Amino acid sequence: MEKKKERIKRNVIVGQSGGPTAAINSSLAGVYRTAIDRGYKRVFGMIHGIQGLLEGRYVDLSDHIKTGLDEELLKRTPSAFLGSCRYKLPGISEDKAVYEKIFSILNDLQIDCFIYIGGNDSMDTIKKLSDYAIVTGSEIKFIGCPKTIDNDLALTDHTPGYGSAAKYIGTSVKEVIRDGWSLETEKGQILVIEIMGRNAGWLTGAAALAKGEDCDGPDAIYLPEIDFDVDKFVARCREMLKTKRSIVIAVSEGIHTKDGTYISEMGSANAYVDAFGHRQLTGTARYLCDVLGAQIGCKTRAIELSALQRAASHIASRIDILEAFEVGGAALKAADEGESGQMVIIVRTSDDPYQAGTELKDVHRIANDERLVPLEWITPDGTNVTREFVNYVKPLIQGDVAPIMVDGIPRHLFMPNYQQIL
């Protein structure tokens, strides 16, 4: 009977999915805070997203967030606090049993609002679950909360997580440029920094943030939006070495030749493929360094920012962490107000001063639609980003969130080993 009384608020469940970021837990904190403020009884967290939920794995978040300090620690904790997954829901017609199981669990937990924090693949999950709810007459509301360091979600101005990764990349590339500078040798050296981003060059382009009054920035930046030509690359490096002894080049892990072959495939890349069929791209910088060493004979160093770039909450962007929190809150608010099958997006109204707000968009318009760097934001020769690109990203890296240091190391919110949670 109670189920029918719409005014009585029951419970909320929230999950995290896809690659971790430095801001994804701030969105989790935003969902939690807003749910409590809006009078929901309990806020459950799925352990390892929808995949863990299917195994009946979840926690009551109030067991872990007990104080305001815990909430602040959560905002500063990198990577998915609840654990993530890369689980792809089957189509409704393909496997109805999975949906029945999920909804049975949600009903048992008396869930009113289901918030999923993730990227393209996660919005696909929200789409399918909200469709299924409509078909079956369930009143559970499903809202997506954007998250990805890749910044490749359609419709939103940018995604939470991107700003912090961009700040880390700009900072680290700048430090590496100095490092290279100090050790430049007669024969010259080339440092190749490999940055994440399979198809979209948003992260790699952020290497341009290293440029300022005190630093020339990287000598070249190669995004995956432009076909990569190894011979031209070597020729360009050879040319640059004539006037400069230490060259720093940023490349996306996803750069590929005209025929679609990833540069990383040319080396001895790790062949791990995830549930979405995504190959782990790695070894691009290593391969290019080997080629440069063999053809030019200069010293090289391959630097992969790897998981470091998405986990570096110690140098998170304040704007990013605050927006992630807001977006989480907006997702809960939307579900609370009866919306479903929507994703929260960020709308920028001004670059300088930076101003932005949130809106909702139908997930059917978003899922699996990758947003790439506009070609006009890449220089005509394909080896750098334009001023417009930098103007776009700069507001997103502003401000700091001082880590809470305990004994010299940033403190994170404690979470027991997920495997102990069944």
Added chain:
Amino acid sequence: MEKKKERIKRNVIVGQSGGPTAAINSSLAGVYRTAIDRGYKRVFGMIHGIQGLLEGRYVDLSDHIKTGLDEELLKRTPSAFLGSCRYKLPGISEDKAVYEKIFSILNDLQIDCFIYIGGNDSMDTIKKLSDYAIVTGSEIKFIGCPKTIDNDLALTDHTPGYGSAAKYIGTSVKEVIRDGWSLETEKGQILVIEIMGRNAGWLTGAAALAKGEDCDGPDAIYLPEIDFDVDKFVARCREMLKTKRSIVIAVSEGIHTKDGTYISEMGSANAYVDAFGHRQLTGTARYLCDVLGAQIGCKTRAIELSALQRAASHIASRIDILEAFEVGGAALKAADEGESGQMVIIVRTSDDPYQAGTELKDVHRIANDERLVPLEWITPDGTNVTREFVNYVKPLIQGDVAPIMVDGIPRHLFMPNYQQIL
């Protein structure tokens, strides 16, 4: 005639050598500040150390450090501000001409004090130059100022640069552990983090700093002090995967088998060899991941901290930056007071509360004598460091030096391209 008047202070020259650190410029600032305070007229900086000096390349530091803010920026600027070198001075009997040239340049510049900031190889330079001064009756004083992230200099309790690198390593390893945790898969995954340190495991051991109330720390740590056995490593990983789905292992780039073969040599390592005959070790983590993938079939990820760990001034240790400054000042003070052929060392008098001071040691007792991690600070099974190791390093990572952020990115002290300085 003026040369004979000992009371009239003339000029100072300072150089930086070897691998860069996040603290080496704080020592430079310490030398500069103390030289000015003690009444020296000009402070010259060698561009690219003794090698640049031989080519007549140097700057007047007061052209670059004009304000107190510049001095603070310099302390926060990673990597050798003046440029570094890996130049090995020949023996005096081998090539007297080089010495004559150096002393001729120093005399032309009216140098009283020569300070060289560096590691083992740099102390070798101080030794030879001070010996030559004694032999030839030169009154120039030569003092070494310790620096190396490797922490492998003999006699000193620790070296400036180590604390900041250790803080970065502890922080990054902790973030990566969270990252791995969130993406753990059914089959299990192993992340192998490769940390610098050819023969000494000080940096790799710092991975243990990740451990705390909120983190279990790395699952294993392999230092180069202990022979590495690939089969045992694989067996141990297989065993760990039975109870844990995400394993994080820290390995030194210098781990090697019983017969002395570097693990990195087993892969397709970069074959660059520097002037001291040191091979660039890299690819250790990649090789181990390939072995694990092939033998266990689990997901793996190789993460090399590479140049990032020595350039990460954005998370420098306050203790380290302050000590580096003090050590630079102590070096200048020693030269000013007539000492020569000495290196400043740090003497620790207490762990808790941490207390330390500086003393001088004869460089003849230091040069080329590597200090390794004591075997009793490594657990009996050779897969971790002990509590004593952690107690030793913990004081060195305390406190922060807030980066001076401009437009969202740390600002460094501007230096024109070295190649423009002739």
